Amino acid sequence: MAKREISEINAGSMADIAFLLLIFFLVTTTMDTDTGLLRRLPPPPEDINELEKIDIKQRNIFEVLVNANDQLLAKGEYIQVTELKEKVKEFIKGDPSNPEMPEYKDEEVPIFGTIPVSKQIVSLQNDNGTTYQMYIKVQNELIAAYREVRNERALKEFGKSYDELVKLSETSETIKNQADAIKAIYPQRISEAEPKAIGGAK
Amino acid sequence: MSKFRKNNSKGQPAISTAALPDIVFMLLFFFMVTTTMRETTLKVKVVTPKATEVEKMEKKSLVSYIYIGEPIKSLQGAFGTAPRIQLNDVFATKEDLFQFVEMEKDKRDEAERNMITWSLKVDQDTKMGIVTEVKQEMRKVNALKINYSSKKTDRIVD
Numbered sequence: 001m002a003k004r005e006i007s008e009i010n011a012g013s014m015a016d017i018a019f020l021l022l023i024f025f026l027v028t029t030t031m032d033t034d035t036g037l038l039r040r041l042p043p044p045p046e047d048i049n050e051l052e053k054i055d056i057k058q059r060n061i062f063e064v065l066v067n068a069n070d071q072l073l074a075k076g077e078y079i080q081v082t083e084l085k086e087k088v089k090e091f092i093k094g095d096p097s098n099p100e101m102p103e104y105k106d107e108e109v110p111i112f113g114t115i116p117v118s119k120q121i122v123s124l125q126n127d128n129g130t131t132y133q134m135y136i137k138v139q140n141e142l143i144a145a146y147r148e149v150r151n152e153r154a155l156k157e158f159g160k161s162y163d164e165l166v167k168l169s170e171t172s173e174t175i176k177n178q179a180d181a182i183k184a185i186y187p188q189r190i191s192e193a194e195p196k197a198i199g200g201a202k
Numbered sequence: 203m204s205k206f207r208k209n210n211s212k213g214q215p216a217i218s219t220a221a222l223p224d225i226v227f228m229l230l231f232f233f234m235v236t237t238t239m240r241e242t243t244l245k246v247k248v249v250t251p252k253a254t255e256v257e258k259m260e261k262k263s264l265v266s267y268i269y270i271g272e273p274i275k276s277l278q279g280a281f282g283t284a285p286r287i288q289l290n291d292v293f294a295t296k297e298d299l300f301q302f303v304e305m306e307k308d309k310r311d312e313a314e315r316n317m318i319t320w321s322l323k324v325d326q327d328t329k330m331g332i333v334t335e336v337k338q339e340m341r342k343v344n345a346l347k348i349n350y351s352s353k354k355t356d357r358i359v360d
Contacts, residue, residue: 011223018226025233034265034321035256036351044341128331132324133251135333136352140253147255 037139042191060102062091062122066138068129081137088145092186094118109184110177117185125193139190146188154182246271246288251326252355259349264318266306268299270332271325285328287336299339321349 064084065073072079074087095101096116104116122142126135150162158165158178165179248271259265269288273281287294289302307315320340324333340348 011220014223015219015226018223018230022226022230022233025230025237029233029237033262034259034349034351035354036250036259036321036349037253037255038257038319038347038349041337041341041346041348043344043346126330126334128329128334130330131326132328132330132333133326135330136251136253136326136350139350140255140352143255 037136037143039139039190056121057103059100060119060121062088062120064122064124064138064142066124066126066130066134068127070131070134072138081134081141084138084141085145085148088122088142089149091122092118092120092145092149094120107184110181112181112185115185117187121189121191123191123193142190143188146186146190150182150186153185154178157182242267242269242288242291244269244288245274245277245291245293246286246325247274248323248325249327250323250351250353253350253352254355254357256352256354259319259321261317264310264314265321265349266318267321267323268302268336269323270328270336271323272328285325285332287332296335296339299336300343303340303343303345317347318345319347319349320345321351323351 063073063075067073072081072084074084075091079087091101094104096104102118102120105119106114107117108114109117124138124142126138147162154160154162154165160168160175160178162179162182165175165182169176169179246269248269270285271288272278272283272285273293281293287296287299289298294302303320306318310318322333322336337348340346
């Protein structure tokens with residue numbers, strides 16, 4: 001052994017070390033991005049007396065009540081959650097000839113100009129004993145109803161669903177206007193009444 | 203002839219594993235980048251309900267969490283089974299929400315303070331009473347943008 005070379009460092013265990021780290025990160029990682037129903041709470045009432053003043057005609061309100069037994073009452077009718085969406089959709093779309101359906105009011109809408117817009121409001125009231133699961137189900141159906149009505153209208157007017165319009169609204173000004181127009185025709189008005197504790201559950 | 207024999211005795215050369223560390227490192231970096239460590243230890247049991255209309259939370263840094271549910275099994279002896287609110291790492295009452303909201307707002311830049319989303323992670327079996335109390339409290343402190351955390355599903359069932 002006259003010629004003595006510097007021996008290479010054995011890199012065979014590098015893979016093992018890397019694997020060890022890899023497994024650590026695999027275990028600790030949480031890939032779940034939080035998903036959920038985004039809602040906006042109404043700002044606090046400035047004046048308690050003001051609450052009494054707001055007076056809306058009965059025909060403009062779609063009342064949804066949920067009691068402590070998770071039963072649903074929509075516009076005075078006892079229904080199942082699965083039936084709720086169709087009923088709400090019908091209400092949001094409205095019918096100018098039907099005196100039971102919400103009134104119309106002329107409003108400025110992009111692209112369409114001034115057109116009559118339904119004065120619909122969906123009012124949701126739950127009991128303190130309602131389970132959270134039921135509450136989310138009802139909220140979900142209400143949001144779904146609005147979304148579907150918007151989609152149908154957008155598809156009819158512009159050949160694209162509202163979801164697509166929103167997705168593409170970054171790319172062009174016209175599409176953004178189209179999306180805004182649909183949103184203005186069917187504004188999402190979900191009002192939550194002050195809760196009551198009738199069911200006695202706490 | 204002897205040439206062939208020589209070759210045979212060598213056999214198949216071993217597959218080179220020199221690139222293995224590279225591959226593993228690539229995976230490692232991927233997970234290192236995507237990972238987010240859990241910041242809080244849950245003291246309440248939270249199984250979020252399922253919904254079809256869920257949206258993804260866009261900016262994680264602008265989300266603050268409020269957990270509501272019954273205490274986990276190991277804490278039920280001390281705290282009972284009534285649903286509780288958890289803020290950060292501790293149990294709280296609805297009176298603590300005000301301070302919590304202010305602290306969370308302080309953590310963010312001034313420009314972003316009004317863009318914070320308050321994600322309510324509520325157990326599906328919780329009664330609405332406590333949730334409503336929290337909601338009313340949030341209204342009072344002007345934390346209005348909330349998110350009812352729920353999992354994506356294709357169809358809701360009764």
